[in-house]
Amino acid sequence: xxxxxxxxxxxxxxxxxxxxxxxxxxxxxxxxxxxxxxxxxxxxxxxxxxxxxxxxxxxxxxxxxxxxxxxxxxxxxxxxxxxxxxxxxxxxxxxxxxxxxxxxxxxxxxxxxxxxxxxxxxxxxxxxxxxxxxxxxxxxxxxxxxxxxxxxxxxxxxxxxxxxxxxxxxxxxxxxxxxxxxxxxxxxxxxxxxxxxxxxxxxxxxxxx
Numbered sequence: 001x002x003x004x005x006x007x008x009x010x011x012x013x014x015x016x017x018x019x020x021x022x023x024x025x026x027x028x029x030x031x032x033x034x035x036x037x038x039x040x041x042x043x044x045x046x047x048x049x050x051x052x053x054x055x056x057x058x059x060x061x062x063x064x065x066x067x068x069x070x071x072x073x074x075x076x077x078x079x080x081x082x083x084x085x086x087x088x089x090x091x092x093x094x095x096x097x098x099x100x101x102x103x104x105x106x107x108x109x110x111x112x113x114x115x116x117x118x119x120x121x122x123x124x125x126x127x128x129x130x131x132x133x134x135x136x137x138x139x140x141x142x143x144x145x146x147x148x149x150x151x152x153x154x155x156x157x158x159x160x161x162x163x164x165x166x167x168x169x170x171x172x173x174x175x176x177x178x179x180x181x182x183x184x185x186x187x188x189x190x191x192x193x194x195x196x197x198x199x200x201x202x203x204x205x206x207x208x209x
Contacts, residue, residue: 001048003048003093007092008091010085010091010182011093011096011168012094012096013096013097013185014095015160015188016103017100017193019189020099020190021100022075023074024074024076024077025073030075036083047086048067049092050067050085050092050094051067051092052069052082053095054097055163055164057159058100065174076097094175096167096174099190103190104194105204105207106201106203108155109154109190110126110154111207112158113127114127117199118199119203120198120199124200125140128143129153130148130151130152130153137149
């Protein structure tokens, strides 16, 4: 059923890396294990109270903007999360996923304000810092477009948050009829890439905090 549109949209932002994306295969076994995703007739439930919006920097842009349901051969974590939140909340709900694969918290998604840090004998750039080039990583320098490595610590964080803000600035396009929203929660699903760097792994809990 439609949500109570007199209430602000409750936005739950999903951030992370590739495990946030649509990695689950849609199979008959899936329907049996999670019966809430189908209706009494065996069709995939289409929730009219939960919007499913996904945006990715680069080649995909906005690639989901619909009522929460199962469509296509793959699903992501937003399907299970969206059903549970929709059941628990009377207000309209938006699951807003802004993420991309192969990103680390200790570098790509480093939160703003994080200072330069050292761990496991390795010095790592702080937010907004980088290296002279891909070939020269002998020192840490401030990021300068066109003069340094074309990526800096925290750039993916800036891109993902910036994409989410653009969606919310145009709320009515992504939740028809809505005029107000509240960011009610952030869901973080990431970690694989950090374990492949000793310094990033050692600082993971601190960076996450």
